[in-house]
Amino acid sequence: MADQDTPLPLPTLEEIQHWTWVMGRAQQLMMEHVAKQAKEMPTTEARGLTAHWPAMTMFADPAKIAKAQVDLWTEGLSIWQSVLDGSGGKADAAGKADSRSKADRDKRFNAPQWRENPLFDLIRQSYILISDRLLGSVDALEGIDEPAREKLRFATRAFVDAMAPSNFALTNPQVLERTFETKGENLLKGLENMLRDIGQGQLSHTDAHAFEVGRNIATTPGKVVKETPLYQLIQYAPTTRQVFETPLIVFPPWINRYYILDLNPKKSFIRWAVEQGLTVFVVSWKSADESLADATLDDYVLGGQIDAIDTVRDLLDVESVHAIGYCVAGTTLAATLALLEARGEAGKVATATFFTAQVDFSEAGDLNLFVDDSAMQLIDQITAEKGYLDGRYMAATFNLLRGRDLIWNYVANNYLMGEDYPPFDLLYWNGDTTNLPAKWHKAYLRDFYRDNKLVVPGGITIGGVPITLSAVKTPAYVQAGREDHIAPAHSVWKITHHFQGPLRFLLAGSGHIAGVVNPPEAQKYQYWTNDEKVATLEAFIEGAEEHKGSWWPDWIAWIRSQSEYELAADGARIPGQGKLPAIEDAPGSYVRAR
Known part of the structure; x- marks a missing residue:
């Protein structure tokens, strides 16, 4: 050169x-x-x-x-x-x-x-x-x-x-400079990277051998205390002498692995919640196979969320639980609340927290571009044989939403420059794909994204019961990410127009993942609160107070404000010591299934 x-x-x-x-x-x-x-x-x-x-x-x-x-x-x-x-x-x-x-x-x-x-x-x-x-x-x-x-x-x-x-x-x-410096070795290394990605049918973002679930990722101590064909229920070991009487159950999205909330001890929301004195349960959804080909919304609400809620209530002998729904699991949590309200069982959930979750999809962002008839036909074609959608298709879709950062950046660095993949736990999780039941996935895209039926009174029926979101009175905490490209903040905000109970809305800095996974000790980003009742997100932001760092302490303060009582962390509060014996150690086998 x-x-x-x-x-x-x-x-x-x-x-x-x-x-x-x-x-x-x-x-x-x-x-x-x-x-x-x-x-x-x-x-x-x-x-x-x-x-x-x-x-x-x-x-x-x-x-x-x-x-x-x-x-x-x-x-x-x-x-x-x-x-x-x-x-x-x-x-x-x-x-x-x-x-x-x-x-x-x-x-x-x-x-x-x-x-x-x-x-x-x-x-x-x-x-x-x-x-x-x-x-x-x-x-x-x-x-x-x-x-x-x-x-x-x-x-x-x-x-x-x-x-x-x-x-x-x-x-x-x-690239030209590197090619002359290495005499073309960078292009050979890049070709190896590209051929490996082609072989696995997925773009790599990090060193796949740097992490292992249960060894250096998803390591918070706990036990699997229940297993169904749809999910495993993990109970985490207490670390405080006293715990809140009302336990916490977390519903992560079934389109991803649950351990985004348990990446490592410093980033783990699950570990942090345990340290705050909560008895924490997490649902680990099964990656779909042929056995889940006919799964529907009824399965994920009745056989998933409500079944898990009832299991925890019975195990700990409590009237209600705190529930968290992340992303799509937040959407179904809203449906669950509406169903419980319709059945006169709203008291089973003391509070509901929504991490970047949408219920009104009228302005859901770029993902609405993937719900037309041609997208539905494509899903039919690629799932006809086995009845489930290979998770790599979903990963490719999400990569397209941020193609510059999640596709072409890696093409340049790893295929052309021939650079090694850096070890990054979040990107490892991002590439750890989960298969989806085709029938349920299509119904979700059609009924929620395209037709926006969830906000129509009686538009969705679960177990033969029409549900209405505006009937929900459960106290709610709603978190949105200011830079979220998957669940845009203005779309998440719409939940405030549909619930009738007390509601706290919080806008966090960053996006769909970093806006949620932001531990206090990291001292990163910021969040905004506004105690005034306003009609629009713009009005919320205009009158909002900015706070530095993580929003997690704000959330736990809100939980504590819900008339919490404490009791000793013994008996059934210890995984495997109650009426449900331990099946295996956390993180369980479902999260490892490929």
Whole structure:
């Protein structure tokens, strides 16, 4: 590779004209492609798109296309000028914030090689410019409804992320430099990484051999005290002399392994809750196989959550439990509360806590893009033989939601640079996929996400009983993540419009995982509270008080405020010492099943 102190020859006028034409042509091709896709979209898929696509002025009006081309040409020339005269991208293109400054804020191009070399400086700035123009063309579409626009925006964003110059060896200066330094060994190592991932059918994010469930992850002491075809119930050993009379039962999402709440002793919510004096139980869902092909909502509510609640109540001889539902298990916990209310058994749950859980899916974010008829047909095709959905498909879907961070970042680092995978417990958990019952998974996507039946009085029936969320009066604690891309905060907020009982809403910093798994000793992030009764999340934020660090102490203070009594941590409070003998040590066999 040439010495970086040796200046590259300046491009000629013809080269400038050529590359500027390339940028313009790239945008035109993409705009034409989006228009073609929109025209071919079937009526049911269009979800309200105008029936007369030629009237869509964004594509039909030659003046708009011409103006877009002129703007792109002008801004492209500004980038060239800034590269040639060494102005560092300070020129203001077309009266807007310059592309170079935006490129400088993009962590994909943080390495100095992207700026020190004029050629790669031009490449990155041109890429940012074209990306902005492509995404802007979707926003500028006329005659298109918002759901269809979101689909086009998602597809365009996925395309521009995939086409980033950092993802290709010949347009990534770091890869070229590493290739010359290692004489190509990085590419061979990267090829090994890629072939291994292809063989396992899943993108790797961390060293799979660095962790083992029960050895250095999911290690909080406890026993499995019950096993059903659907779940194992784990009871954790007390660490305090006195414990709260009312126990805690945690329902993690069945689409993931439960130990996201027990990654290691320093991050474990489960261990921390035990240390606060709670008798903690956790449901470990079975990864689906052929035996669960016909599982439905009734199974997960009646045979799962309510069965586990009744088991704990009977084991400890208590009237009620505190319950936590995380993500999709929070959605079903809301349904469980509504069913208990309908049956006159609401007293079985003293309080309900919701970690990033949705009940109203009218604004559920990008996951709504995966619930149309074509998605349902795909699920049918890939689950027809065995009746369950391989968890790797769900993992790929969630990766797509953050493709830049969870796909292309690893392509560049591990396939092109040939770097070793770092040991990271959270990413190990993220790759430890769980199979899903196909029938239930389809019903969840259709009835909750697509048709939003849970918020319709009587829209959902469980065990033959129609349920109504607005009847729920159980005290609730609702946590949302400000940067959550799976359960957006504004979607989680909607739960406040449906429950009738006392409710505390809390907005945590970070997202779907880090916003929940944030132990106090880490001193990370922040959270916001607002004791005023407000109608919108925006009003909540406007009047909210910011608190530094973890929100867990706020939650345990709320639990303690619910008229808690304490008693000795003996007898049935010790796993295996009550009427349910220990079956095996935590974390149990279900979490290890693949």
